[in-house]
Amino acid sequence: MVRIGIDFGGTKIEAAALSPAGDFLSRLRAPNPGTYDAAITTVRDLVARTEADVGPAASVGLGVPGSINPATGLMRNANSTYLNGRDFTADLTAALGRPVRLANDANCLALSEAVDGAAAGCRVAFAIIIGTGCGGGLVVDGRLVEGANGIGGEWGHMPLPWPTADEVPGPACWCGQSGCLETWVSGTGLRRDHAAVTGNDQPGEWIIQAARAGDAGAAAALDRYIHRLGRSMAVISNIVDPDMFVLGGGLSNVAELYERLVPVIRAHVFCDTWRAGIAPARWGDSSGVRGAARLWQS
Numbered sequence: 001m002v003r004i005g006i007d008f009g010g011t012k013i014e015a016a017a018l019s020p021a022g023d024f025l026s027r028l029r030a031p032n033p034g035t036y037d038a039a040i041t042t043v044r045d046l047v048a049r050t051e052a053d054v055g056p057a058a059s060v061g062l063g064v065p066g067s068i069n070p071a072t073g074l075m076r077n078a079n080s081t082y083l084n085g086r087d088f089t090a091d092l093t094a095a096l097g098r099p100v101r102l103a104n105d106a107n108c109l110a111l112s113e114a115v116d117g118a119a120a121g122c123r124v125a126f127a128i129i130i131g132t133g134c135g136g137g138l139v140v141d142g143r144l145v146e147g148a149n150g151i152g153g154e155w156g157h158m159p160l161p162w163p164t165a166d167e168v169p170g171p172a173c174w175c176g177q178s179g180c181l182e183t184w185v186s187g188t189g190l191r192r193d194h195a196a197v198t199g200n201d202q203p204g205e206w207i208i209q210a211a212r213a214g215d216a217g218a219a220a221a222l223d224r225y226i227h228r229l230g231r232s233m234a235v236i237s238n239i240v241d242p243d244m245f246v247l248g249g250g251l252s253n254v255a256e257l258y259e260r261l262v263p264v265i266r267a268h269v270f271c272d273t274w275r276a277g278i279a280p281a282r283w284g285d286s287s288g289v290r291g292a293a294r295l296w297q298s
Helices: 036-054 088-096 105-116 187-198 204-212 216-240 256-268 284-293
Strands: 002-008 012-018 024-031 057-064 101-104 124-130 134-140 244-248 277-280
Touching: 002 036, 002 105, 002 284, 012 036, 012 284, 024 036, 036 057, 036 088, 057 088, 057 105, 057 284, 088 101, 101 105, 105 124, 105 134, 105 244, 105 284, 124 216, 134 216, 187 204, 187 216, 204 216, 216 256, 244 284, 256 277
Parallel strands: 002 057, 057 101, 124 244, 244 277
Antiparallel strands: 002 012, 012 024, 124 134
């Protein structure tokens, strides 16, 4: 039967219906309304409209920012802050009149790509989101690894590994720590680092294009970025040793990453024959909603 996925983004909420073969049958979007009760109504209405298009769904899954505290069932760490401290799962279940499953949006990316994306057929897949923020998700043998505390794959809030003297203690992170990966290897981190060194505050896309055009400051910022990202991926290799890293988010479109990360990782991983794939998400921005639809299959 049809499975519905919901991608709960900061500015828009998207619903998609997938056939058993993984084909899109329907896709609908609505603005994120910015308040809790209105968000519940928006999701309910998107599901109803989707089922009006394609018929009854076997299941509904949501990819959400942040995570669920397994001890309390309450949302935490969501950038749509009105979700935090609320029992989003229970309230959606009541509104929809059926059980729903929720998972972190990076976990949904990982699941989507492990099922039929860039990591299909891999035993261990680690997905990385490098956009405005920085997140991660882990799939082993086709199943999400969310952990005892629901924070499996929260790669963005570990410290930058093998830091140089000028990288310590690192920028303050919104989580309350300093030097988290999110402050270094997100698009925001690339912009901050370039501005701090050059005095020229420019978005990530400008920095990449300027680096390609020979701008010395931009090229140096990209070099630092790749080195930091590679060091961070080496730590993941040392811990879970993925067959495949899948990159999503805006910076996953930077072609230079896929070749230049490899020697950095090899120089830092505890292995003399390191081999793993590094690939952009096959489904791009659609991976989140596809992974959400597949939460009942994992």
